[in-house]
Amino acid sequence: MRSLFITATGTNIGKTHTTVQLIEAFAARGLSVGAFKPIETGVSALPDDASLLLKVCQKVNKNFLDLTPEDITAYTFPLPAAPFCADTKQEIVIEKIIEKYHELSQLCDILLVEGAGGLMVPVTKDFMMIDLAKKLGSKVLLVTPSRLGCINDTLLSMEALKSRDIEFDWCVNLFEDKGNFAEVTQPFYDAVFPEWWSAEEGIQRFISTY
Template sequence: MLKEKDYYKNKSLFITATNTDVGKTYASEKFLRYFAKQGLRVGYFKPCETGVIDLPLDGNKMLKITKELNPDFTAHINDVVPYQFKLPAAPYVSKGNTYIDIEVLKEKKEYLQSLCDVLIIEGAGGLMVPLEKNLFIIDLIKEFQTQAILITPSKLGSINDTLLSIEALKNRNIDYEFYINLYEDKDSFEEVSLPFLEEYFDKLNYLHNI
């Protein structure tokens, strides 16, 4: 589990993953509830959400949970999810002619942090999902100067996905921890992937244990 210095360092954690549909929103809720139980006022930020018709489904759900846990978090959904796009695709594709401004995102982050003790930031897709031609999710983590929480899957292929994502984080000198989300191929995980992971890493963290 995270040490105190990890979430107080910059008052925020960035929840990312090896790919889409790995459990970032589920992980965000787990961390929100964990920190709330520690007596901390929690906050939530999702810089960009695609597949939005009326309201951003993930962002709106998480905002409601956050306000239940922290009544001081009075932010509007458009502050919590400043960039919302209809097409369910990478933000670079979904945004059309809209420019995703990193300075706007930094300002939103600072505002949301003023309403909480620890801000949970949820990315979109995996680390190399593009927002602009030369701006990727991993760049947001670096620009936000926050620690990454990498969510990795339990399915076949998770070893490769996990190691590649960790290499990318190390190459950017980003502090990180990774948590395995046991949700797919659970019955075969212990036989297929766990032997190597236990040998390669000193310790394994599981999302369901938070």
């Protein structure tokens, strides 16, 4: 079983959007795909991200048909905040997340793990989202935005991944400031990362080499 950890430079960048595309793309290549949202905050009833991921998985993997959104998460919290802050009763136990990861891994060929927020979002006081990616031993896909300022965010996230010797690839979600991207951001990416790709156009190429 393989796994891929989908993270981003921050919140509302497009992790779920990208993960959905990955589920569909891997399934189209004949792989049994699963999804895991370890922690979701801002949950008032059902976890929205986990619900969407499960719905897509159920279309391509019969092993997920009887699961509920709560089955593909380890923790949910009502406060829309970093897990450490949302976890007001200090309930999070990292081992429970690992156990859920291994449980879901038995149901698929590749498990897509969607993080919460960005890499340095605290899960506990001294355990960040990047530490979870490292502990799972997953390759990471970093999703970056297209808005003004994204070069700085992208480079900082890359440095964090490199500092922990985590294997990663990255893509741009062309959404915010899309009309200005070609002028204010793309010239740098073209010069420094000539093989950069977008979530809208490069998914197939990415999974063909994964």
